[in-house]
Amino acid sequence: MNFADMLRGATARNHSLLCVGLDPELGRFPVAMRGNTRKIYGFCARIVDATADFVCAFKLQVACFSAYGAERQLERLIEYIRRTVPHIPVILDAKRGDIGSTAVQYAREAFERYDADAVTLSPFMGFDSIAPYLAYPDKGVFLLCRTSNPGGDDLQNQRLADIDGQPRLYEHIAHLAQGPWNRNGQLGLVVGATYPQEIARVRNIAPTLPLLIPGVGAQGGDAAAAVRAGLRDGGAIIVNSSRAILYASEGTDFAIAACKQAGRTRSVLDEAQ
Numbered sequence: 357m358n359f360a361d362m363l364r365g366a367t368a369r370n371h372s373l374l375c376v377g378l379d380p381e382l383g384r385f386p387v388a389m390r391g392n393t394r395k396i397y398g399f400c401a402r403i404v405d406a407t408a409d410f411v412c413a414f415k416l417q418v419a420c421f422s423a424y425g426a427e428r429q430l431e432r433l434i435e436y437i438r439r440t441v442p443h444i445p446v447i448l449d450a451k452r453g454d455i456g457s458t459a460v461q462y463a464r465e466a467f468e469r470y471d472a473d474a475v476t477l478s479p480f481m482g483f484d485s486i487a488p489y490l491a492y493p494d495k496g497v498f499l500l501c502r503t504s505n506p507g508g509d510d511l512q513n514q515r516l517a518d519i520d521g522q523p524r525l526y527e528h529i530a531h532l533a534q535g536p537w538n539r540n541g542q543l544g545l546v547v548g549a550t551y552p553q554e555i556a557r558v559r560n561i562a563p564t565l566p567l568l569i570p571g572v573g574a575q576g577g578d579a580a581a582a583v584r585a586g587l588r589d590g591g592a593i594i595v596n597s598s599r600a601i602l603y604a605s606e607g608t609d610f611a612i613a614a615c616k617q618a619g620r621t622r623s624v625l626d627e628a629q
């Protein structure tokens with residue numbers, strides 16, 4: 357089954373637009389696990405168990421594993437998701453971007469080593485840096501477009517003077533992803549919940565692409581506004597929340613607290629539809 361079909365199935369089955377982000381930070385772990393690198397897998401697996409009925413996807417942040425030398429735990433966690441909730445798609449948040457020959461290796465890492473269903477990429481180096489990922493026809497590829505951080509303005513909001521209509525860079529990325537770059541229909545876009553007006557602009561340019569929307573919860577983005585701006589018939593959205601769910605409690609009740617927070621967030625997203 358391809359990524360788009362998997363996402364559609366999980367969204368319908370769990371009545372959910374919510375993606376729980378698995379961003380392990382040792383210093384924020386429950387007190388009994390805090391600072392223990394070997395607990396990364398166990399902590400994340402508990403979160404998966406607690407939230408799987410509330411999500412349309414899980415997003416795993418590569419740096420939060422590799423920074424601790426925990427790539428093997430990342431592999432095991434994806435295997436665990438596959439085994440226990442095989443209908444939930446796995447998005448590897450890697451934000452890769454490199455020349456084609458190196459991108460071949462990054463694509464192999466994402467889709468063969470980790471067996472992710474989709475990956476995030478920076479489009480900065482152009483189409484040939486994206487193409488190797490499109491050689492995996494069942495996989496999804498999300499291009500950074502209008503990111504949730506304030507510094508996203510520095511480049512993404514610049515106007516492109518030599519293109520008709522002088523679009524902003526993020527608008528041009530949306531245009532490329534909806535059209536000429538989307539050769540096999542695998543592309544989606546990352547747009548931050550912190551900028552709902554820009555989500556609406558991206559949606560107008562890219563009516564059918566899935567939008568991965570981080571920035572609710574810890575970053576303060578307006579979840580309901582993001583849904584209103586981004587959700588269309590035939591244009592899916594995946595709204596990510598990581599820290600607000602993972603670290604809802606630092607006690608032994610962390611999984612219960614994560615479950616409650618995921619349920620509340622799903623409801624907010626649901627009511628905005």
Ligand SMILES: O=c1ccn([C@@H]2O[C@H](COP(=O)(O)O)[C@@H](O)[C@H]2O)c(=O)[nH]1
Pocket residue numbers: 377379417449502503504505546547548570571572573574575596597598599600
């Ligand atoms: O524009 C972007 C792109 C990616 N992210 C990632 O999403 C999560 C957000 O975590 P929270 O704890 O919910 O703030 C994290 O993995 C980021 O790397 C983003 O925030 N913004």
